[in-house]
Amino acid sequence: MAILDSESAQKNRLRFLNRASKSVSTGDALALFALGTFGLHLITFFILLLLYGSYSQLNKKAPPSLVQLETGKSIKVAPIGSLERTPQVILRFVSDTMTLMMNWSGTLPPSTVEEAAKPKPDPGVNISNREFRSSKITSAAWQASYALSEDFRKEFLKALAAITPSGVFQGKTQVVLVPLSIQSPIKIAEGKWKVKMVANLTIVAQDSNLGETIQFNKEIFVRAVVPPESPNQVDGLAAVIYQMRASGLEIYAIRDLAQENL
Missing domain, CATH: 1.20.5 (Single alpha-helices involved in coiled-coils or other helix-helix interfaces)
Structure with missing residues (x-):
């Protein structure tokens, strides 16, 4: 146990x-x-x-400031907001657009070296409708008009056709825009600016070598838009629109500049 x-x-x-x-x-x-x-x-x-x-x-x-293009060229860039544009870009856009729109030489804008040496006559672009019959503007002005906003473009082209001399398309009259002063852009809202331009329109006809000068003092209102995507190979109207809107800007109004001082 x-x-x-x-x-x-x-x-x-x-x-x-x-x-x-x-x-x-x-x-x-x-x-x-x-x-x-x-x-x-x-x-x-x-x-x-x-x-x-x-x-x-x-x-x-620091963000990269050098970008290489498909052509092999390198350009300097700077980071900015989607609604921001540098004063230099705005001034260049306004100057190039207004010069192309208001210079009426009677010849087509050259696209090749041969055309630059021997310009072709400008037949003009017909914008006639029920109200404006047989109304023409120059081909360069029609091209530059795609830098205008769509709601402003049609009315502006009608006014432009009304002041375009018919002698331009016959090689008898030339009109040259002579900018005297283009002031720095003034910001009026987010993505919107106005530019004051003081210029003269010089009209030269075959029967008068002295010419006639008309004041062309304007306030030009510009706003930022989304630039079109870069196409690989385009021609015709698509190429014209891309060229005029590549800077990401458009003109949405033009009015007479008030005379401040005598």
């Missing part, structure tokens, strides 16, 4: 030790898991610090 009690006590002691051993193993596993998790968090923390440092350096780095 004593022997049985001794064996039973021994078995109970072994069971207790076995449970204790299992309990210690589970605790060790949890400790190792916690230690591993802490190590991973520590590594992640250092990686985030490195990424933050890299982003900080990238933020301080």
Whole structure:
């Protein structure tokens, strides 16, 4: 009987030790898991610090200012907002558009070296309708008119046709725009500017070499628009529209410039 009690006590002691051993193993596993998790968090923390440092350096780095075109040429660029345009771009746009629109030489704008050496006569572009029959404007003015907003373009072309001498299309009359002053653009709203231009229109006819000068002082209102995507190969009307709207600007109004001082 004593022997049985001794064996039973021994078995109970072994069971207790076995449970204790299992309990210690589970605790060790949890400790190792916690230690591993802490190590991973520590590594992640250092990686985030490195990424933050890299982003900080990238933020301080100046944006690229040189862009290479498909033609192989490189141009300098500057980061600006979608509704922002530099004063130089606005002045260039206004000057080029008004010069192309108001210079009536009686010849077509040259597109090749041969045409520049031997210009072709300008037959004009007919914009006649029920109200304005047999109304013509020069081909250059028609081309430049695509720099105008759509709601302003039609009315402006009617007014332009009314003052275009018929002798221009017969090679008897020439009209030249002579800009005297084009002031820096004045911002009037977000993405909108006005430019004051003081100029003369000089009209020269075959029977009068002295010519006639008419004041052409205007306030030109310009706004930013989304420029068209650069086409690969286009011609005709599509090429004309792209050329006139490539700067991302359009003229939406022109009015007489009030005379400030005598």
